[in-house]
Amino acid sequence: MGNIFLRYRSCVTCFIIASSVHYHTGIYGLDESDLDKVFRLPTTTFIGGSEPAISLREILKRLENTYCRHIGLEFMFINDVEQCQWIRQKFETPDILKFTNQEKKRLLARLVRSTRFEEFLARKWSSEKRFGVEGCEVLIPALKTIIDVSISKGIDNVIMGMPHRGRLNVLANVIRKDLEQIFCQFDPKLEASEEGSGDVKYHLGVYHERINRTNNKHITMSLMANPSHLEAVNPVVQGKTKAVQFYRGDTTGKTVMSILLHGDAAFAGQGIVYETFHLSDLPSYTTHGTIHVVVNNQIGFTTDPRMARSSPYPTDVARVVNAPIFHVNSDDPEAVIYVCKVAAEWRNTFNKDVVIDLVCYRKRGHNEMDEPMFTQPLMYKQVQQQVPVLKKYADKLMSEGVLTLQEYEEEVAVYDRICEEAFTRAKDEKILEIKEWLDSPWPGFFTQSGEPKSLTCAPTGVSGEILQHIGNGASSVPVEDFTIHSGLSRILRGRAEMVKNHIVDWALAEYMAFGSLLKEGIYVRLSGQDVERGTFSHRHHVLHDQDVDKKTCVPMNHLWPDQAPYTVCNSSLSEFGVLGFELGFAMANPNALVCWEAQFGDFNNTAQCILDQFISSGQTKWVRHNGIVLLLPHGMEGMGPEHSSARPERFLQMCNEDSDVYPEYTEDFEVKQLFDCNWIIVNCSTPANYFHVLRRQILLPFRKPLIILTPKSLLRHLEARSHFDEMKTGTSFQRIIPDEGLAAQNPDDVKRLIFCTGKVYYELAKERINRKMEKEVAIIRLEQISPFPFDLLKVEIDKYPNAELIWCQEEHKNIGYYDYVRPRFRVTVQFKRPVWYVGRDPSAAPATGNKNTHLTELQDMLDVSFNLQAFEGMTF
Numbered sequence: 001m002g003n004i005f006l007r008y009r010s011c012v013t014c015f016i017i018a019s020s021v022h023y024h025t026g027i028y029g030l031d032e033s034d035l036d037k038v039f040r041l042p043t044t045t046f047i048g049g050s051e052p053a054i055s056l057r058e059i060l061k062r063l064e065n066t067y068c069r070h071i072g073l074e075f076m077f078i079n080d081v082e083q084c085q086w087i088r089q090k091f092e093t094p095d096i097l098k099f100t101n102q103e104k105k106r107l108l109a110r111l112v113r114s115t116r117f118e119e120f121l122a123r124k125w126s127s128e129k130r131f132g133v134e135g136c137e138v139l140i141p142a143l144k145t146i147i148d149v150s151i152s153k154g155i156d157n158v159i160m161g162m163p164h165r166g167r168l169n170v171l172a173n174v175i176r177k178d179l180e181q182i183f184c185q186f187d188p189k190l191e192a193s194e195e196g197s198g199d200v201k202y203h204l205g206v207y208h209e210r211i212n213r214t215n216n217k218h219i220t221m222s223l224m225a226n227p228s229h230l231e232a233v234n235p236v237v238q239g240k241t242k243a244v245q246f247y248r249g250d251t252t253g254k255t256v257m258s259i260l261l262h263g264d265a266a267f268a269g270q271g272i273v274y275e276t277f278h279l280s281d282l283p284s285y286t287t288h289g290t291i292h293v294v295v296n297n298q299i300g301f302t303t304d305p306r307m308a309r310s311s312p313y314p315t316d317v318a319r320v321v322n323a324p325i326f327h328v329n330s331d332d333p334e335a336v337i338y339v340c341k342v343a344a345e346w347r348n349t350f351n352k353d354v355v356i357d358l359v360c361y362r363k364r365g366h367n368e369m370d371e372p373m374f375t376q377p378l379m380y381k382q383v384q385q386q387v388p389v390l391k392k393y394a395d396k397l398m399s400e401g402v403l404t405l406q407e408y409e410e411e412v413a414v415y416d417r418i419c420e421e422a423f424t425r426a427k428d429e430k431i432l433e434i435k436e437w438l439d440s441p442w443p444g445f446f447t448q449s450g451e452p453k454s455l456t457c458a459p460t461g462v463s464g465e466i467l468q469h470i471g472n473g474a475s476s477v478p479v480e481d482f483t484i485h486s487g488l489s490r491i492l493r494g495r496a497e498m499v500k501n502h503i504v505d506w507a508l509a510e511y512m513a514f515g516s517l518l519k520e521g522i523y524v525r526l527s528g529q530d531v532e533r534g535t536f537s538h539r540h541h542v543l544h545d546q547d548v549d550k551k552t553c554v555p556m557n558h559l560w561p562d563q564a565p566y567t568v569c570n571s572s573l574s575e576f577g578v579l580g581f582e583l584g585f586a587m588a589n590p591n592a593l594v595c596w597e598a599q600f601g602d603f604n605n606t607a608q609c610i611l612d613q614f615i616s617s618g619q620t621k622w623v624r625h626n627g628i629v630l631l632l633p634h635g636m637e638g639m640g641p642e643h644s645s646a647r648p649e650r651f652l653q654m655c656n657e658d659s660d661v662y663p664e665y666t667e668d669f670e671v672k673q674l675f676d677c678n679w680i681i682v683n684c685s686t687p688a689n690y691f692h693v694l695r696r697q698i699l700l701p702f703r704k705p706l707i708i709l710t711p712k713s714l715l716r717h718l719e720a721r722s723h724f725d726e727m728k729t730g731t732s733f734q735r736i737i738p739d740e741g742l743a744a745q746n747p748d749d750v751k752r753l754i755f756c757t758g759k760v761y762y763e764l765a766k767e768r769i770n771r772k773m774e775k776e777v778a779i780i781r782l783e784q785i786s787p788f789p790f791d792l793l794k795v796e797i798d799k800y801p802n803a804e805l806i807w808c809q810e811e812h813k814n815i816g817y818y819d820y821v822r823p824r825f826r827v828t829v830q831f832k833r834p835v836w837y838v839g840r841d842p843s844a845a846p847a848t849g850n851k852n853t854h855l856t857e858l859q860d861m862l863d864v865s866f867n868l869q870a871f872e873g874m875t876f
Contacts, residue, residue, distance in 0.1 A: 035060070044085070046092040066092050070335040072327035077319055083350060087324055090342045097338050101402050106214075107141050107333055108390075108397060112411050113173045114140035115390040120419045121168070125186045127369070131202050133166030134363035136295050137389055138330045139261075140166075142340045142358065143174045146259060146291055147221075148214045149344035154254050157220045157244060161237035162261035163230040164202040165295060167223075170261075175208050175221050179422030181436060184429035191430060198434050199621045203227060205439030222439050224584075225622040227613040231270040234260055235577045236614065238276060239584025240440065241287040247589055253288025253351055261293050264314035264357075265300025272609075275577030277321050280353050284527070284569035285581060288351040291343050292318065297362035302375040315357050323353040330360035333393050361386065434623045440587040442625070450623070452701040455668045455675060460695040461731035462516045464502075467724050470515035470559060471499030474508060478558035483546045491540060502724035506715045507538045509687030509722060513694035514556060517593055518563040522698055524556075525567040527582050528597035528631070532570050535599050535633065538715045541568045575607040579630075583614055586628040590703050593694065594628050601632030601646025601709065602846070615705045616654040616678055627703035629694070634683070634709040635759045636810040636847055638854035644847035645815060648785070651681050651707050652820035655786045659823040662830075665791055670735070671700070673787035679705040681786040683758040685714075685737065688722035689783050692733035714759055735784040736792045743778035744799075750778045751868050753796070753803035754838075755825075757782040757817060760810040767862045777866060778803065785817060788824045797829060805835045808865050810858070812843040834876030838864045 035057040041048040047062040048054055054062075067073060075087045090096070099107070114137040121130050133139050147158055162170060171177040184190055185201035205225030212219045224240065226233040241258040250256050267273055279285040294315055300308045311317075315325045324346065326339045336358065343354045361383050365372040372380045394408050435450050447453055475495035477484060484492075495508060504512065514524045529535070532542040545551035556566040571578040579596050586594035598604050604611065618624045632646035656678045666672065674680060684690040690708070697706050714720040725731075743750045754777060756764060761781050768777055780796050782789065797805065807825065809816045818837055825835040840857050848854050864870050 030056075044088070046089045047094065049094040062092070062094065070329035070332040071339060074313075074315075074319070074325040074327070078322045078324060080322070083322075083324075083352075086346070086349065087342075090345075097334060099334055099337075103337075104334075104397055104400075104402050107337055108393060108403070108408070109411055110141035110144055110173070111137060111333060111390045111393060113415050114138070114169060115388065116412060116415050117169050117172055117419065120416070120423075121186075122368070124183075124423065128186055129202070129367040129369060130168055131164040131166070131367055132364065133169050133295070135297055135383070135386075136166070136330050136358055136360035136362075138333050138336045138360070139293070139295060139358060140169055140173045141333060142293060142336050142356070143170065143259065143261075144214075145337050145340040146293075146344045147174070147219070148212065149341050150257055150348065151212050151215055151217050151219055153344070153348040155257050155348075156218060157248075157256040158222075158259060159237055159241045159244065159256070160221065160223045160259045160261070161226060161233040162223065163226065163263055163266065164228065165263060166261070167202045167204075171204075171206060171223065175206055175223055176210055177206050177208060179419060180426040180429065183423050183426035187426070187429070197620045199225065199227075203621075204437040205622060206437050207439050207441055224439050225437070225618075225624065229609050229613055230263060230266040231272045231276075232580065232609050232613060234272055234276040235279065235580030236584035236587075236610075238279060238285070238287050238290065239581035240587050241290075241584070242285060242581070243585040243588030243592075245287065253286075254348075256287075257347065258287050258290045259293065260290055261295065263300065264294055264296040264298065264305070265303065265308045267292075267294050268309035268311060268314040268317065269300070272576050272580070274317055274320070275572070275574045276580075277317065277323075277353070278572050278574070279577060279581060280321050280323075282572060284567060285571070285578075289347040290353050291347055292323075292353065292355040294355060294357045296357050296359050298359070299362060299372075299376060299379070301366045302372070304376070313357065315355050318353065318355045321353060323355055325355045325357060327357040327359055330358045331389050331392060333389060438623055440624060442590045445590045446702075452675065454701050455671045456701070457671050457696060457732075458699050459730050459732045460692045460699055461727055461729045462512075462695075463729050464724055466516055466519065467502075467504075467512055467727060468499065470512045471495070471504070471508060473515065473555055473559045474511040475499055476555070477543060477553065478555050479553050482543070482551070482553055483548075484543050485546055488540060488543065498721075503721050504687045504691070504724070504727070505721050506687050506690065506711065507534070507540075509691040509727070510539070510694070511541075511556070512727065513691045514566065514593070515559050517695065517698055518556065518566055519560050521564050521591075523564045523566075523589070523592040524595075525569075525582070525585065525592065526595045526597065527567075527569050527571050527578060528595075529571055529573060529578075529599040531597050532568050535597075536712060536715055541566075575603055576610060579604075579607040580610045580614070583610060583626065583628050586626050587624070590625070590627060591698070593698055595631055596628065597631035597710075598633065598646070600643050601634040602642050602644065604630070604632055604646060605650075611651075612654070616651075619678060619704075620656070625703040626705055627697055629697060629706045629708065631708050631710045633712050635712050635714075636854065636858070637713055638851045639847070640849040641845040641847045645811060646709055647815070647846070648681065648683070648709055648811075648817055649815055649819060651679070652786055652817065655679070655681070655820070657787055659820075660827060662827045663790055669791055674700065674704060675702055677704060677787045679707060679786075680784070681707045681709075682784045683709040684783055685758055685761050685781050686720065686722050686726070688726035688731070689734055689737070691722075691727050692731070693784075696733050709758060711759055714762070717762060719762055719765075733783070735782075735789040736796070737781040737783060738796055739778040739780055741778075742774040743776070746775065747778070747800045748802055749775060750800045750803045752777045752806060752866075753800045754779045754806045754808050754865060755782060755793075755821070755835075756780075756808045757785060758810075760808060763810075763858065763862065764808060764865060767866060771866050773866055776868070782817075782821070785820070788821070790824065790828055793825070794828050797833075804868070804871065805829070805833055806838050806865065807835055808838040808861065810839065810861065812840040812846065813837060814842040815846050834871075836871050836876070838870075 036055050038053050038055050040053045078084055118132045118134050205223050207222040209220045224233050224237050237258050245256045318325055328336050328339045343356050346354045397403050475492045517524055543553045582594055582596040634646035636644050682693055764779050
């Protein structure tokens with residue numbers, strides 16, 4: 001542990017106790033004779049028990065026993081006297097670490113299972129990676145104790161996240177996943193199911209309901225699937241935990257809790273740990289306390305702690321949220337179990353995070369094939385001499401007369417037999433069913449076989465009466481005696497005028513999408529930086545009284561008497577952590593619209609790990625559907641390279657659609673395309689289409705992530721408005737918006753057909769009018785970019801047989817959509833017609849920082865777009 005210091009004060013004396021047997025009494029004006037003097041104990045300590053006064057010698061002895069043995073405590077930084085006193089009482093009370101013989105036997109039995117499970121895997125699959133927990137076998141009894149105590153306090157749902165080390169053991173002995181399901185994962189002949197690509201066994205998650213044998217209570221447990229990005233699952237676990245608490249009405253975390261496991265190097269080194277901690281006490285993100293368990297094997301792959309962190313302990317990050325930290329020697333199982341019991345009681349009492357630091361070792365290399373002696377020779381000479389904790393504890397209990405050697409051997413034999421029988425059954429498994437490892441099932445949403453109940457989607461429009469009602473709510477203040485800002489009064493009057501004329505802008509369309517879903521009982525959650533007002537001051541979903549501090553109103557929650565609730569919450573300044581949190585929130589319930597909005601789309605790349613490892617690939621790896629919506633403000637507005645591009649090319653590059661195959665058309669083509677894709681990417685050019693795509697996200701019979709490239713200048717563009725008629729019953733999302741002007745009336749006379757997406761349409765349309773080329777140039781908007789609307793585009797291309805085909809984008813050529821759409825257009829025209837590119841030249845930066853350069857580039861793009869001779873004599 002190193003030196004662990006406790007400063008203990010009373011009004012007359014001050015002691016500093018160090019982990020040393022020598023007390024430097026002379027420093028404090030004391031000598032050897034003073035050690036036998038009796039001192040009256042202050043009320044701030046509990047070392048006396050029922051004794052009001054004890055000798056200095058006994059004081060020192062008891063303090064050393066509490067703070068300088070196998071348990072080290074960090075809590076004096078907590079700025080709450082009650083909490084500090086609570087911890088002192090739990091550890092200073094004399095003889096507090098007492099266990100009954102029955103408790104000791106249960107602990108031994110759990111150690112047997114933990115240890116023999118690893119030894120069984122090592123015997124059967126000696127050359128397989130399994131990332132065993134040898135050296136910290138006490139982890140399994142530790143977790144089971146946390147769960148036992150938590151259940152006794154009312155918890156009946158535990159959501160866990162952890163890295164790969166020890167995962168199989170946790171699955172087997174904590175979650176209690178069937179052993180044959182685990183063992184069959186090692187069979188190289190096991191065929192993959194058709195459900196997806198799958199993942200390695202030590203990344204898989206699981207959902208399991210069972211009876212807790214200790215207290216005979218029902219418990220639901222889920223271990224979240226996790227990639228090799230060790231701490232990335234942390235916010236996902238917290239988001240799902242928050243969601244389950246929310247849907248169950250658990251406002252204090254008394255029935256649902258989360259447990260997070262960490263490695264020492266990752267806990268200190270990964271920034272997502274800090275981001276997740278800072279969500280822990282935010283009103284819309286708190287899970288009312290998480291128990292963190294750090295498997296501190298004092299090495300990170302091959303890196304020593306002195307090279308892996310600058311802090312004394314790997315757990316120091318937890319101090320920022322006043323979480324107590326309990327360090328404990330993992331070779332002392334009883335100390336570990338006691339610490340875990342206190343941690344569970346702490347969480348139940350104070351609803352705050354707590355950290356358990358299991359100081360242990362890693363028996364083997366980073367994996368079972370790795371040679372640790374290359375880089376830590378002296379450390380691993382010591383490790384090789386270590387007596388396993390199971391033997392140490394068994395010998396201790398036998399010396400105490402708690403059990404006999406025969407009883408111990410019988411316990412071992414029983415579990416060995418369980419493993420062997422499961423191993424035999426595992427041989428009968430022929431196909432790996434990924435759905436057996438689903439961590440977030442949605443009972444009743446799919447069929448029993450996990451398929452959608454249909455491949456149809458109802459029209460997304462709603463009645464004019466509903467639109468009118470929501471519009472009225474969006475343009476008024478629903479509570480009395482509430483003073484709003486004069487500027488906001490002007491905005492509300494503008495909304496009222498639009499509603500009167502049956503017109504919506506972007507903010508109103510979103511309001512109507514959310515409000516109509518709330519009426520249908522669909523919970524809506526919108527989270528992100530500054531989303532309450534909106535980065536561009538367009539949303540204003542939370543009104544603030546100008547005279548009363550912290551008095552707010554959310555009009556969306558006053559639309560209907562029996563509506564679903566609406567949550568809109570400004571987040572911390574985090575993308576990685578908050579997007580992961582919202583992803584986890586969306587896992588809990590398919591019948592909810594969960595949206596995360598980036599302040600600017602450019603900032604989504606700080607959450608790239610969540611996008612790559614969880615959102616884009618989550619279904620194919622883990623059969624995990626998710627309907628999260630990402631709102632990414634995007635558009636070249638002359639705002640510089642960090643406020644212009646949501647990097648759509650990166651999202652498109654991760655789409656699973658084959659660019660070289662023209663799909664077969666069927667009646668359910670549109671919905672089947674959506675079902676087969678891994679995520680949906682749209683760039684809506686009208687408020688009505690934005691309204692429809694949000695509603696479609698819920699009305700689809702399955703769930704896919706939805707990436708929406710949202711506008712900035714279009715939020716107030718007078719042309720970017722929609723009529724109620726475009727949103728009424730019977731209307732739906734338009735994957736493309738055809739040209740409906742003069743060009744469409746005489747398609748044979750059209751000389752150029754421009755395809756585009758998003759804001760650039762309005763610039764092209766304006767330029768076309770200025771040049772009086774409405775008959776010669778048709779403009780078609782791709783609203784849904786992926787899945788690619790092959791069928792609709794073929795119809796439009798065939799409609800204009802004499803037109804030159806152009807793809808126009810405002811982004812640079814190597815950025816944006818061109819690399820995605822080009823091969824698909826070529827397949828659509830069967831390689832018979834070229835599709836020319838118009839847009840900015842390739843660039844390493846997504847946009848210029850010079851306003852004049854921006855405008856020059858824009859004008860050059862428009863000039864080429866309407867120069868009908870621009871590509872004469874050129875070969876494609």
